[in-house]
Amino acid sequence: MSILTNLKKDLNFIEDIYSYSNYTENEFSVEKKKIFDEFLNAVEEQLLKSDITKIKKVSAELNALMEFYKINSLKDLPKTDMYCFLHTDTYLGKNIAKILENVFKKNGIGNVFIETSSYLRTSDFEKFSFSLSELAKKLAETLKEYKSNGYKIIFNLTGGFKSINSFLQTVASLYADESIYIFETSNSLLRIPKLPVKVDDTIFIEHFDLFRMLDLGIYNERIKKEIYKLPEILYLEIDGDFIISAWGTLVWQEVKENTYKERLNNPISDKIRISDYLKKQFEDLNPFERLQLNKKIDDFEKAVATNFGYNPSSLRFHELEGKISKIYKYEFYPFDGDDSRRLYIREDEDGIYILDKIDKHLK
The missing domain is CATH 3.40.50 (Rossmann fold)
Known part of the structure; x- marks a missing residue:
């Protein structure tokens, strides 16, 4: 100005x-x-x-x-x-x-x-706070990418x-x-x-799945019960919904990436299960592949929560046809890029999606 x-x-x-x-x-x-x-x-x-x-x-x-x-x-x-x-x-x-x-x-x-970022203006405090949260997420992801490329x-x-x-x-x-x-x-x-800043991430680890739900925009009774256990500086309530605050987002993005590289996410939805075989496969993946897989599982969680109104092209969840459909009903892409691997999904008699295994493109 x-x-x-x-x-x-x-x-x-x-x-x-x-x-x-x-x-x-x-x-x-x-x-x-x-x-x-x-x-x-x-x-x-x-x-x-x-x-x-x-x-x-x-x-x-x-x-x-x-x-x-x-x-x-x-x-x-x-x-x-x-x-x-x-x-x-x-x-x-x-x-x-x-x-x-x-x-x-x-x-x-x-x-x-x-x-x-949308609403990044100071005329409306609630919208401004929401905008800062979105901007924090965007900056954290963008800056990490440039940093990894040597900038x-x-x-x-x-x-x-x-x-x-x-x-x-x-x-x-x-x-x-x-x-x-x-x-x-x-x-x-x-x-x-840059100062040697060390942020206490204990609260994020203790309520890891809660922060995942807030990050994904999945709202359920669990959030309503647990949200008030968090310090108020870490979340915002807007029109009855909750999001991670700008300050919480800055730390969460760091905790999220580090944790996603180490351990396989637990299902949030009771409509999703992860097979023991896939858990073993996860242990053999490199940190970058683990990160990508966990992010794709998050995408699948959001897809299930929205009754598949959310299904980004990077996930490409779809029903299978041909011989493979006699074993697996669905698949999605667990990794980005030109990777030929798929994550195959079975569905049991109760309609539970079982994330079963990662394999090459089967027909």
Whole structure:
């Protein structure tokens, strides 16, 4: 938002920008949207023709980035690095991110992507809290993937809404290698290295299946009975439903991944059983395969809970035909990628799904 307010005077813009900071596109009147659209176009043109001194003056975020890399032109940013613009779920936030994306690309920097979460705006506390939970999950998964591919994670915490930045500082303490911050037009960059944070995960281990249900959005009587055993900071209640809070999600994603690599998930639904044979097979899988299998079992749990209204293409649960159908009734894909293996499922006389074994594609 500082880019808009800092260029407001230069571009003779008379509207109060902060009054519209939480507006979505639909909340603008046709006339007001036209006025802001013209202003946003002028902002992009101004940034594209400005020299580095002007850019650093109007954008504290870009100033911090330039100081971090010790460069004097956006063209000099490393082209092998990835740049993520996290913006609020608002009309101005979205457009500022698009402007920065265009400015970067027109300066030859193509590895840019934009990220947000629905309702990531401060006008509604409940929706904002829900949005932070979704964002926490998304960031935890994304950052782990980049980390596993050898990337160093840097959080630029300059600018933005204070309520979001305080959350990002917590995310950074768990998942970033370093955080950077600069005060407006200062050239003194504050660099905060990753601190050796150890989070007590006991509560997550003790109530592991409860957190799994909250994570999957499976609501039943068990949740209603057990949820209040958890510290209030770890969950949110919205319209009678429960979700893991943003702070809980940050820790849960770490606990979940580590645990999924070690042990096979127990069934949540009483309509699912796991055979002893599959339990033995699990022990022979490598940690990555164990993680994938447990995630697919979670997908199957959600599919059963929704009467198969949920059946993602990555799971591909379906009924079998041909000779194999005389032994197994269903199958799903236990691993991602080009893996030819399937998880075969029997169904007993009570309609219980028995996850029986992993095998090659049988016909």
